[in-house]
Amino acid sequence: MDSAFGWLLLVFVAALPLGWQLLEMRRAARAKGRPAPEHAEVPREGLALFYFHSPLCGPCRRMTPEMRAWAEEDERVRVIDIGIKADLARAFGVRVTPTVVIVRDGRIDAVLLGARTRARLEQSCR
Numbered sequence: 001m002d003s004a005f006g007w008l009l010l011v012f013v014a015a016l017p018l019g020w021q022l023l024e025m026r027r028a029a030r031a032k033g034r035p036a037p038e039h040a041e042v043p044r045e046g047l048a049l050f051y052f053h054s055p056l057c058g059p060c061r062r063m064t065p066e067m068r069a070w071a072e073e074d075e076r077v078r079v080i081d082i083g084i085k086a087d088l089a090r091a092f093g094v095r096v097t098p099t100v101v102i103v104r105d106g107r108i109d110a111v112l113l114g115a116r117t118r119a120r121l122e123q124s125c126r
Contacts, residue, residue, distance in 0.1 A: 021113075024096050028111035036103045037091035041078065044106040047125060049077045052089055054097040059115035063098055066118050100124075 036042045051067045053060035064079065071077040082089040082097060092101050092108075100112040102125060110124055 024113055027093065027095075028099075028113055031093065031101075031108045031111045034108050036106050036108055039088055039091050041088060042091075042103060042106075046105065047076050047109075048103045049121065049125060050080055050088075050092065050101040050103065051078065052080045052082050052092070052094045052097055052099045052101070054082050057097045060098045063115050070118055 042048065051063075051071075053064050053067070055061070067077065067079050071079045080088055082094060092099075094101070096113055098113075098115055100110075100116060100121060101108060102110040102112075112121070112124065116124075
């Protein structure tokens with residue numbers, strides 16, 4: 001009996017992160033087409049890419065230098081530390097990092113969860 005309970009507990013604990021990830025992916029898909037939040041940093045016209053990260057996030061540490069360099073080259077790219085600008089992260093509903101939100105003409109065009117290369121993000125902006 002203890003063995004069966006142990007296996008059941010192990011399966012539950014292993015499935016929990018997968019379930020969480022699936023829920024977040026579903027939330028991200030539903031955000032597409034919705035109006036972007038009213039915030040001073042969110043433009044109502046044109047394209048903007050918001051990269052939300054956390055200093056404690058492993059994938060973010062690899063992705064952030066590339067995103068910072070891109071932000072220096074392109075004013076439409078914004079690098080947001082969720083610990084510093086938590087209000088903006090909350091406004092977009094960001095709950096995991098890294099998250100990229102692409103806003104086009106005041107509407108959410110895409111929400112991308114997980115690490116991405118600049119090349120892949122540039123394709124998503126077209």
